[in-house]
Amino acid sequence: MSAPLPSTPPRPPQDDAPDPGRARTGRILLWQSVALLGMVLSLSLVLPWKLAALVLGLVALVLGVRVWLTSRGERRAGLPRAVAAGGMALALFGTTTAALPLLAWDATVELERCTSSALTVRAQQACADAFTRAVEERTGVPQLRP
Template sequence: MNDDGTQHQTSTLQTPGGRPAPTEEQKRSAVQFVRIFWLLLAAMLLSTGLVLPWKLFPLVLGIAALVIGIIALVKVARRRAGALMPVLISLGLVVTFLTTLGLAGMVLLWDETATYEACMQSALTLSGVDECEADYLPFQQVR
């Protein structure tokens, strides 16, 4: 109560679930994380064609994109930004995870990957490329 006997109520906007509505700062933060996630994902996908030792760069970008993407997904889910955005971020996280897993495998098999890349760089013809694939990628079927 105030001195004049009236009561003032402070009202906060609430979502239908009873939670307080997100503030503008929370919305901006969620959007920033989503933008950074998509930027990291794009940079990782564009740099996956690099050869060793530069293949470590997209691997680091992938790990960072996974962390930022999970944070973005949580922020967007809390913000209740609709059904499409969490689905898109989830699909991006799946692509990021699978690409990062493949890059980690290439880095773990460093010697084999380096040998295959050297062979592919020295292959001047399509038959040379086919020979490299037959020698170093046993799961590939040579046409």
């Protein structure tokens, strides 16, 4: 007869095994980074395309909150939370910056039209001065002048 094969003891769980929670947090951080990059790039577009920066900033803000919620019970959640907090701060700043032209939509459209056709520095300065006057008239707040 043959001798029975020795049984191998069960292996302890490895610390290198990927944690599904950390992987999910990493994917959310990746998408937050993509939304932030799109927001920063779309800030240079003309109206109405500049509104994409507003939408992408809000998406990045929501994704940052999701990182905070999904990494709540994880070990070593400090770095993902710090990265998410930085992304949320950038998203808040970009969202505010993208929302400001909505307050003076007509003046902003006129400024973009004027500067696209201005060929000299003097003409660009005239466009900026006209925009400043329009904003002052609309808000009643005098703007700082250099």
